[in-house]
Amino acid sequence: MRAAIVVFPGTWSDGDCEWALAQVGVESRRVWHRETELDRDELVVLPGGFSYGDYLRCGSIARFSPIMQAIHDHAAVGGFVIGICNGFQVLCEAGLLPGVLMRNDSLQFRCQDSLLLPANSTSPFTRELDSTQPLRVPVSHGEGNYYADDVTLDELEASGRVAFRYVNESGDPTTETNPNGSLHNIAGILNEAGNVLGMMPHPERACEALLGSDDGNAIWRSVISAAVTV
């Protein structure tokens, strides 16, 4: 499997994603936002950053980018897409994922470690994870406060599409462990088909023990093994 890392003008996690993917043996190529082609077999990564400066609403301009049509098509035929941080915001703005990411409830940027509990081990992005074992993965955002209406939330919960929740050491989703005020402590969600993941925390930063954690690698490994079995 190869990764296609989408680069908007203000993207800054592209290098970190490439580095983290290399740790698990995945080669990457960068895809400039003006490009329009993606391979069916590629893992499409929308990294963190400030896509177009995000002076308006995070990701709101990026959805009109030329590459977005290709990403829609890629997702529609079952290709894997992961949006991290700003990438998650872009996926929500583009309608590939439901809901919206609002300003953190603290009204401040937050860069800190978070503990994430995968809601299940059945999705392509969590199949290699232990759903009782929290992962240590940093967050770094000003607008990660996930919001959706009750109907959408119920549907996400009922269909097991809440991929990750902010939890404490014992795995409980508490207010103190939530860095942004997101509903149901949501840190990441899946689309209906399960092939598109959006998450606020940065698994690409939890890629080496030297940096404090390599827990993020298991998410990449999951999607690699899912790709093999598709």
Place this chain on the structure above:
Amino acid sequence: MTVDEHTLTQVAMSREEYARLLDMLDREPTEVELGIVGALWSEHCGYKHSRPLFHHFPSEGELVLTKVGEENAGAIDLGDGWCAVFKMESHNHPSAIEPYEGAATGVGGILRDIFAMGMRPIALLDSLRFGPLTESTNRHLFNGVVSGIGGYGNCIGVPTVGGEVQFDESYSGNPLVNAMAIGVGRREHLLSASAAGPGNPLVLVGADTGRDGIHGATFASVELDGKSDERRPAVQVGNPFLEKLLLEACVELAEQHGDWIEGLQDLGAAGLTSSGVEAADRAGTGIDIDVALVPRREQQMTPYEVMLSESQERMLVIPKREHLEDVLTLFRRWEIRADVIGVVTDDGMVTIRDGDQVVAHLPVAIPTDPPQYPPEGVRPAELDRWQSEDLEALPDVVDENAALLELLACPNIASRRSIYRQYDHQVLNNTVVLPGGDAAVLRIKGSTRGIAAATDCNGRFVGLEPRIGAAIAVAEAARNVVATGARPVAVTDCLNFGNPDKPEVAYQLEQAVLGISDACRALDTPVVSGNASLYNETPHGQILPTPSIGMLGVIEHVETALRIASNVGDTLLLIGAETVQGSATLAGSEYLTTKLGRLAGCPMIDLDHEVRVQELVLVAHQAGLLTAAHDCADGGLAVTLAEMCLAGDAGVDASAVDLGPRLDASLFGEAQSRFIVAVADEVAALDLEARAAAADIPVTRLGKMEGTRLRLGSADVPVDDLRAAYEYGLERALRD
């Protein structure tokens, strides 16, 4: 042209300086010429009062790749073909009147200094000073500056990994915002900011030019007063998103096409004027610029305004003629505007045209030769009064537990987490030791090495005795770096002082430069870059003299970097001084200053001893003896030990330690040259003690990390109480 007072005030030029200009030019200057010379002769660009002192700084060393003032930042050899460039710069005055944009553009400006040299910026640090948070104006400035630093750094994708913040009445209304940036890259990609090769084009890239920031350099060179708010248009507005593109394009140019260009120079203070003139000066050439070719964001700008605009996110590229198209194409691929605005000449002249009309034509040698005013200092009278105060006569601490908790909660010592969690400190995947420690440590991808960086300056020590205080600032910054296991290698500084025309301030400046030089010589850490910010005064008086020091260190094996946190069961030892201290060590301490509400005493440091203590820690670390280390400084032994308890999440029983007759001095005194280190077992403890004995350095076992209470002599406090005080002290101060 007859020049009136108003015009001279606008360019911050004195009558005498104007007369000097007439003499050099042998005629009246044009309006544009006066603007150019005024800007480059301002303190901010011309360093009129500080340059005469710079020769004191040791600036050479085995690892130094640049000379001070030669390029935009200093470069250091990291070995194996890697190099680091770094610099610290002030943005005090803009931040005083528009804290968000002032701080944001301070970050943007220092980043451009780094990538102008072809290096990718990998870390930012900020040394900040504010008045007490009890005043709402200071809270406003604090919140604005912190948001501005985060707003720019987070958006551009360079981690803010460290720095410091201190509060003192003297900074009320005149905050200090000193931003430091570090870039790392391959030596062969180092670029120069030189306009070489007559006939080569001058290409302006990045943002369009507007009226923002005109006279910014001048504004930075006068005192703040009641009318300073009217200077708000002199503050620039940042666009980190555009700078991100500029950064990527410049780094690509340096890494892949360094042979296409002669030079790359950022546009900072005094905009096109200083960057053009300085680049020509470096190469010994001239420049010919047509302002009509400069793209603008506002209409009907005069040549004067175009030349002095400080619009952000602009760079000047000097491509080789034959690669002009390649360079233009590269920038345009990054969706950045690039325009030819002039040409390098061989006549040594600055020629500025507006279409057909020549509006300035003067030798490069005039604006680059500002008058020099060697400071004529007079020792401030209060120094002797403060120093002669009998500290021994002060009553000793009565409730040491309460005093410890009070210190831990005070804004100068409490946890900085509420600040640094607002900064992205991990992007780029290099941050090994995160903020909250003595120094940040970053790995260098592709190498086993890492770099450590810290900023430091205790203005109270400098205020009490400038030469000693400045030496302490350097020593402590080095100690911070050593506490991570890295060897300090070089220094950048930011000299923040009041009005140098006042003999007392001139004395502080001169003595501080000597003190920095003393310590840098002793520690073998040359000064490779820096900046001076004078005129930091409000109607209420001048700031504490604050020569901020940015220290860079190198660690051979980055995975061995030490943190403050040790493991439960480790033994803690104090190295560098006895536990028993006398009242003299209370001088300028946080404890004494809080208690008295003013400065008293005389700080002390033995630089020879400092060097030997640091060497002992480095050698012990290399021998694998240490599991943690912490600089013992602000708040003294008790606070340092408390911080280690909090980081390691355990208590320590040091109740058997002798604290002598002066409890306050032994617990809270701020004697220099001390570390608390942790070792894992008895073998390591004995080994360390033997090495200390051989080097004639005092060492004391404090106790083991265990339990839930900190006991130090008669002090005894639950770790949970320490945490409650320390973790929320700063937030509480902001709220109350």
